[in-house]
Structures are given as structure tokens and as C-alpha cells.
Amino acid sequence: MRTVVEVVARRGPGGRTVLPVMRASGQLAVRRTGAASVHLVATAFGPLGGDDAEIRLVVEEGARLSVHTVAAAVVLPQRGASPPSRQAVRAEVAGTLDLAPEPTVVTARATHEADLLVQLGPDGALNATEQVLLGRTEEEPGRWTGTTRVERASRPLLHTTVGLGPGAPAWLPPVAPRAYVSTLRLYGDAPPGVVTGDDAVRLPLPGGWVATAWGAELHEAAARLAAVTAPAGELVAAATGLVPSHR
Amino acid sequence: MALAALLTLADSRLPAGGHTHSGGVEQAIATGVVTDAASLAAFLRRRLATSGAVAAGLAAAACRAVDDADPAAALSCLDAEADARTPSPALQAASRQQGRGLVRVGGRAWPHPAWAAVPPRPHHPVALGVAAAAGGLGPADAATAAAYLAVSGPATAAQRLLAMDPITVAAITARLAPEVDEAASGSAAELPAAADPLLDLLAEVHAARKDRFFAS
Numbered sequence: 418m419r420t421v422v423e424v425v426a427r428r429g430p431g432g433r434t435v436l437p438v439m440r441a442s443g444q445l446a447v448r449r450t451g452a453a454s455v456h457l458v459a460t461a462f463g464p465l466g467g468d469d470a471e472i473r474l475v476v477e478e479g480a481r482l483s484v485h486t487v488a489a490a491v492v493l494p495q496r497g498a499s500p501p502s503r504q505a506v507r508a509e510v511a512g513t514l515d516l517a518p519e520p521t522v523v524t525a526r527a528t529h530e531a532d533l534l535v536q537l538g539p540d541g542a543l544n545a546t547e548q549v550l551l552g553r554t555e556e557e558p559g560r561w562t563g564t565t566r567v568e569r570a571s572r573p574l575l576h577t578t579v580g581l582g583p584g585a586p587a588w589l590p591p592v593a594p595r596a597y598v599s600t601l602r603l604y605g606d607a608p609p610g611v612v613t614g615d616d617a618v619r620l621p622l623p624g625g626w627v628a629t630a631w632g633a634e635l636h637e638a639a640a641r642l643a644a645v646t647a648p649a650g651e652l653v654a655a656a657t658g659l660v661p662s663h664r
Numbered sequence: 665m666a667l668a669a670l671l672t673l674a675d676s677r678l679p680a681g682g683h684t685h686s687g688g689v690e691q692a693i694a695t696g697v698v699t700d701a702a703s704l705a706a707f708l709r710r711r712l713a714t715s716g717a718v719a720a721g722l723a724a725a726a727c728r729a730v731d732d733a734d735p736a737a738a739l740s741c742l743d744a745e746a747d748a749r750t751p752s753p754a755l756q757a758a759s760r761q762q763g764r765g766l767v768r769v770g771g772r773a774w775p776h777p778a779w780a781a782v783p784p785r786p787h788h789p790v791a792l793g794v795a796a797a798a799g800g801l802g803p804a805d806a807a808t809a810a811a812y813l814a815v816s817g818p819a820t821a822a823q824r825l826l827a828m829d830p831i832t833v834a835a836i837t838a839r840l841a842p843e844v845d846e847a848a849s850g851s852a853a854e855l856p857a858a859a860d861p862l863l864d865l866l867a868e869v870h871a872a873r874k875d876r877f878f879a880s
Contacts, residue, residue, distance in 0.1 A: 564857065566748075572744055573744055573745055573747075575751060576745065576748040576857045577857050577858075577859035578856065578857040578858050579859050579860075579861065580858065586709075586710060586713030586714050586717075586858055586860070587710055587858070587859070587860035587861070587862065587863075589706050589709065589710045591697060591703070592697060592862050611752075611753060611754075611868050611872075613865060613869050613872070616865070618752075618864050618865040618868055620751040620752055620753070620868070621751075622751060627751055629861040631861065
């Protein structure tokens with residue numbers, strides 16, 4: 418099934434954010450849940466193998482938008498040889514966009530492709546989190562491939578494709594984690610240094626950073642991510658295992 | 665195709681500085697990810713399918729960019745694409761060091777007007793693509809050299825660090841040949857972005873060490 422969501426956030430009178438466009442078709446509904454926030458609500462089971470969702474977001478200059486989901490997305494395979502399900506988020510951001518969906522759980526035999534393509538304006542700011550769990554409890558892991566490309570003024574800031582699950586290139590024993598989390602933060606401030614932790618790393622980007630962590634369970638990966646993204650003073654105490662570095 | 669030029673480009677004796685880099689193997693050994701022949705093969709396969717594929721795509725594109733109407737602009741764009749695919753500062757530095765080393769030797773070995781279009785301190789795959797073009801090779805050859813170098817250097821580093829049997833390590837590298845060809849042909853027409861956060865983490869922990877043997 419094809420799903421399309423479109424949201425446009427605009428700076429309105431008094432600096433408040435207005436949403437002149439807010440529509441959805443297919444398997445997602447969109448609800449305004451705050452002054453500058455929307456929740457995407459799944460109206461059907463899935464996503465199921467073969468489903469295709471496109472989420473188009475425009476955040477105009479001076480506007481803010483937070484996008485959430487109400488529950489984890491549980492990706493299920495079709496019967497037999499299941500085609501991948503896809504979700505693409507395409508965002509043009511001149512204001513501030515916060516993408517904070519609930520985790521994606523890719524069940525056994527399912528394959529999910531998630532794209533995040535962002536064009537940032539000169540003052541555009543982005544905070545995007547991703548949480549992936551391969552397989553439900555006691556279940557074989559599914560496959561997940563996530564591509565992130567962010568450009569500012571047509572210059573690429575980050576372009577990575579992470580493949581997880583059986584058969585994926587960067588998912589080979591002894592490092593083949595079921596849980597993966599990442600946060601990309603581009604607020605235009607000076608990039609901080611590198612921080613390394615236990616199965617977690619934060620890397621500087623022009624105007625921000627990207628942090629990634631992994632583990633056997635989501636809560637474990639999330640705690641490792643928090644350990645490398647906490648304010649600088651707390652980092653040394655929080656990191657365990659590998660020696661943290663600040664460069 | 666100038667076959668001998670391809671052999672020269674992929675030869676570890678080409679003094680482009682590759683021998684001072686372990687491609688993450690030194691830290692993989694330190695953390696216990698690589699301990700023996702089997703875990704080395706897994707590590708090399710992982711590296712080939714991620715940073716090897718990315719390097720192959722960029723090298724092929726850089727080789728093609730030499731014939732672009734504005735090669736300097738095209739190579740500069742590719743260098744920015746390489747940066748976006750290499751968020752780890754340690755891996756960026758390693759790539760640029762080897763790129764500079766290759767420009768130094770390549771410019772003397774294969775004089776060509778394209779060298780003037782190479783950005784200062786280019787990423788290694790960008791320099792490799794230009795070296796291939798200057799040596800009379802095509803994009804597919806550049807991709808193959810990049811994919812091969814993604815495993816051959818780290819394999820040698822592992823041999824030295826673990827005092828492994830050279831024949832065992834040579835066999836591991838040789839048996840990866842079909843996968844090297846696959847990574848090269850699969851990447852030659854596009855710019856893959858396959859990333860491995862584990863390699864980023866290993867590279868950064870390694871760069872912060874005072875007692876390392878290899879530069880990366």
C-alpha cells in the first residue's frame with residue numbers, strides 16, 4: 418500500500434508555528450498534538466512487505482516542527498518471499514525540525530528500507546533520532562537498511578547507508594547487534610569533539626554531530642548513546658569500557 | 665587497458681604511504697574483534713563491503729571526472745561526497761594522508777594534466793581515480809584497485825601484528841577475489857554510501873591511543 422504524508426510548518430503571527438498543509442493518505446494519519454508538534458498515527462497493521470510510505474516535510478524559515486509517532490512500527494513480512502517495505506522522509510528545512518519517532522521493530526523475514534533525505538537552508542536546524550530493533554523477543558532478526566543524506570546549500574554534510582541484519586555487510590559476527598540507535602543533531606553550533614564509549618561513538622559534522630550506538634537490546638543501546646551525547650562534563654564519568662577521547 | 669599500470673597502482677610497494685595504515689585492523693586486534701584467520705577474513709569482508717565499496721565508487725567516478733568539462737569542479741564535488749561518507753575525523757585524516765601520498769608518486773609516475781585539477785589533500789579514492797585515468801586505465805579498473813586496496817593493506821597489517829603465517833594471510837586475500845570484483849563492479853556505476861559504525865568507533869579509539877603502531 419502507498420502512504421503519503423505532507424506537513425508544511427510556517428512561522429505565523431507572533432512567531433507561532435502554523436501548519437498550512439497537514440494531510441495523510443494510506444496507512445498513516447497525522448494529528449496536531451502541540452504548538453509545533455504532530456504525531457503520525459498508524460491506521461493499519463504493519464508496515465507489511467511491499468508497503469511504501471513517503472513523508473514530505475517542509476519547515477519554513479522561523480518555523481519549528483516536531484514529528485513523533487504514537488507507537489513502535491512493527492515491520493511484518495508478506496507470506497512467501499517478502500519484498501521490502503520502504504519509508505522515505507524527505508524534508509526541506511529552513512527552520513527547525515525534530516524527528517523523534519518511536520522504534521522500528523523488523524520482525525523475522527521482513528526487510529525494511531528507511532531513507533532520510535534532508536535539505537537544510539542556511540539557518541536550518543535538524544534533530545533526528547532513529548531506533549531499530551531486529552526481531553521481537555526470541556525471534557530471528559529481520560533486515561533493516563537506513564540511508565541518511567543531509568545537504569546544506571547543496572553541499573553534502575552526511576551520506577551514510579547502514580545495513581543491519583543477516584546478510585548485511587556491516588553485520589557480521591562478532592559484532593552483529595540486534596539494537597541500533599542514532600541521533601543526528603545539526604543545530605549550526607560549533608562541532609564538538611569526538612566522543613567514544615562502549616559500543617557508541619559521536620562524530621563531529623559541520624554545524625553539529627552524529628552519534629551511533631548498538632547493543633543486544635534497545636534500552637542498552639539507548640543508554641550507550643546517552644553516554645556519548647550527554648553534556649561534555651558528564652561524559653568521562655558516564656563512559657565505560659573503552660577510554661573516552663576528546664579531540 | 666594498461667594492465668601493468670593497474671598492477672602498479674594496486675602494488676603495496678607503490679610508495680603512497682598505504683603501508684603505515686592498518687585500515688582499522690590494529691584496533692580490531694586490540695579489542696579482540698580480530699584474533700585469528702577466520703575473524704580476519706570476516707573483518708576484511710566487512711571492510712570490503714562498506715568502506716571498500718564506497719572507495720570503489722568514488723575512484724571510478726574520479727576516473728570519469730578527468731574527462732569532465734570542468735574536472736576541478738567535478739573532483740571537488742567528489743571530494744565533498746567522500747567527506748560526507750566519512751564522518752569519522754580519524755578516517756578522513758587517514759584517507760587524505762594516503763591521497764596526498766598517491767598524488768606525490770602518481771604525478772611523477774604518470775604525468776597528466778588532470779593532476780592539476782585534483783583538490784589539495786584529496787581523499788585517497790579521488791586521487792586513485794585520477795591516477796588510474798593518468799595511467800591509461802578506466803573507471804572499472806580504478807574501482808577494482810580501490811576495492812583490492814581496501815583488503816590487501818589491512819591483511820598485511822594483521823599478518824605483522826598477529827605474527828600470522830604469510831601463506832595463510834595471502835590465501836585469505838586471494839580467496840576474497842570474487843568479492844573484490846563484485847564490490848568493484850557493483851560500485852563502479854554509482855556512489856555507494858555503505859557505512860560501518862564499528863569501523864568509525866575503532867578508528868577513533870585508535871587515533872586517541874599513544875602506543876599505536878599504525879597511523880590508522
